[in-house]
Amino acid sequence: MELDRDKCCYCGGCVGICPENALELRETALCIDGERCKNCGLCAKFCPVGALTKDENS
Ligand code: SF4
Numbered sequence: 001m002e003l004d005r006d007k008c009c010y011c012g013g014c015v016g017i018c019p020e021n022a023l024e025l026r027e028t029a030l031c032i033d034g035e036r037c038k039n040c041g042l043c044a045k046f047c048p049v050g051a052l053t054k055d056e057n058s
Pocket residue numbers: 001017018019020021022023032036037038039040041042043044
């Protein structure tokens with residue numbers, strides 16, 4: 001997944017949505033664990049500001 005850091009408002013909503021626990025909200029950044037992420041796109045659908053987009057190359 002690709003994160004647009006300018007759009008993300010760190011609401012943390014996507015963290016609880018991910019079935020793989022690949023998302024973690026730290027103080028100043030949302031971290032995506034590329035090892036865990038299955039690129040299912042759930043978080044991208046959930047994000048209210050469209051900050052997450054599917055990485056078509058993975
Ligand atoms: S694409 Fe799916 S597995 Fe990857 S971070 Fe988003 S919800 Fe989690």
